[in-house]
Amino acid sequence: MTEEVIKIEDLKGYYRGSFGIVHAVDGVLLSVNKGDIMGIAGESGCGKTSLAELITGRPIQLLQHEGGQVYVNDLSMYGVDDEVIRKEILCKVMGYVPQASQNSLNPVKKIRNFILDAMRERVGTKPKNKEKVLNQVAEHFKKLGLEKSVMDKYPHELSGGMKQRVVVGISTLWNPLILIVDEPTSALDVTTQKLLIETFIHLKKIGIVETILFISHDIPVLAQICNKCVIMYAGRIVEKASMDDIINNPQHPYTKMLMFSIACFNPDGSAETKLEGIPGIPPDLKNPPKGCRFYPRCSSRLEKCKENYPPFFIPRTESNPVACWLYEEVGD
Numbered sequence: 033m034t035e036e037v038i039k040i041e042d043l044k045g046y047y048r049g050s051f052g053i054v055h056a057v058d059g060v061l062l063s064v065n066k067g068d069i070m071g072i073a074g075e076s077g078c079g080k081t082s083l084a085e086l087i088t089g090r091p092i093q094l095l096q097h098e099g100g101q102v103y104v105n106d107l108s109m110y111g112v113d114d115e116v117i118r119k120e121i122l123c124k125v126m127g128y129v130p131q132a133s134q135n136s137l138n139p140v141k142k143i144r145n146f147i148l149d150a151m152r153e154r155v156g157t158k159p160k161n162k163e164k165v166l167n168q169v170a171e172h173f174k175k176l177g178l179e180k181s182v183m184d185k186y187p188h189e190l191s192g193g194m195k196q197r198v199v200v201g202i203s204t205l206w207n208p209l210i211l212i213v214d215e216p217t218s219a220l221d222v223t224t225q226k227l228l229i230e231t232f233i234h235l236k237k238i239g240i241v242e243t244i245l246f247i248s249h250d251i252p253v254l255a256q257i258c259n260k261c262v263i264m265y266a267g268r269i270v271e272k273a274s275m276d277d278i279i280n281n282p283q284h285p286y287t288k289m290l291m292f293s294i295a296c297f298n299p300d301g302s303a304e305t306k307l308e309g310i311p312g313i314p315p316d317l318k319n320p321p322k323g324c325r326f327y328p329r330c331s332s333r334l335e336k337c338k339e340n341y342p343p344f345f346i347p348r349t350e351s352n353p354v355a356c357w358l359y360e361e362v363g364d
């Protein structure tokens with residue numbers, strides 16, 4: 033039986049400030065099952081980071097939870113006290129590696145001191161026996177391919193890949209059931225990306241984490257690790273499918289165009305597909321269109337797409353939900 037570890041129902045989160053209201057996440061519906069490595073993909077600004085922040089139950093400043101629910105292991109993240117989230121959920125149940133978090137390492141602190149600070153902040157008290165705790169951390173770091181000597185280094189003495197492993201190491205210290213990683217590979221070269229991806233696979237294989245939400249705008253990166261993938265566009269999810277179907281059998285017009293815009297090279301250096309960009313730009317999320325948000329850029333648009341946002345439909349030959357009126361005829 034599949035076990036739903038994250039359930040998201042009509043989730044809405046907006047940034048509110050002097051700049052106005054940005055509808056960053058605007059009605060997201062999603063289920064993540066135990067054991068999945070689910071990719072979240074989409075163009076820059078489509079709301080991937082905002083969605084991750086909202087899933088943690090306590091999003092960054094300015095991003096406000098406006099409606100809907102997030103259940104993590106059946107616990108409503110917006111129905112419990114901050115203390116429960118901090119003590120019971122974050123770290124132990126859910127580890128989170130925010131976008132660009134390798135830059136959050138304190139430049140004037142050795143990694144060992146940064147770890148002790150992070151532990152105090154997350155657990156609420158200082159570890160009593162520092163050396164014992166740091167030895168345990170070093171053992172954990174070994175599983176991520178980090179030498180013990182890393183503990184005595186300053187961030188500037190580490191490569192980008194090593195810094196990223198350190199932040200992943202800290203976020204997985206408590207063996208969280210779920211790990212959310214936001215663009216963990218985007219600042220790394222291709223070889224280092226591959227090594228980091230192998231590290232995530234290893235962490236899952238040895239049971240440190242069970243389920244991973246892997247956010248990236250880079251579909252070839254997601255293809256290396258994910259079994260499922262959702263595509264976001266302008267604050268909403270437009271398609272949910274297996275990773276294989278997203279790449280080889282996309283259904284939503286946006287997903288299709290996204291796949292056509294990916295460079296895919298054969299070993300002999302020739303391009304496998306003709307590269308095509310997506311014409312137009314995504315809508316302004318301060319004033320999103322009423323109907324389908326992809327309508328202005330869609331070559332398959334129907335008249336009704338302009339006024340009405342499509343619910344999820346299941347194409348006849350598929351089992352993957354697609355938010356597109358083209359599939360209305362074949363049932364929902």
Ligand SMILES: Nc1ncnc2c1ncn2[C@@H]1O[C@H](COP(=O)(O)OP(=O)(O)OP(=O)(O)O)[C@@H](O)[C@H]1O
Pocket residue numbers: 047054056074075076077078079080081082083094131249317
């Ligand atoms: N602090 C903020 N204040 C106001 N608007 C914001 C803020 N952070 C993000 N946004 C806006 O919210 C929307 C979603 O942004 P978000 O960062 O979630 O997208 P993303 O998919 O993670 O993009 P990227 O791939 O570039 O990381 C965008 O329109 C963005 O401009």
Ligand SMILES: [Mg+2]
Pocket residue numbers: 080081082131214215
């Ligand atoms: Mg982001």
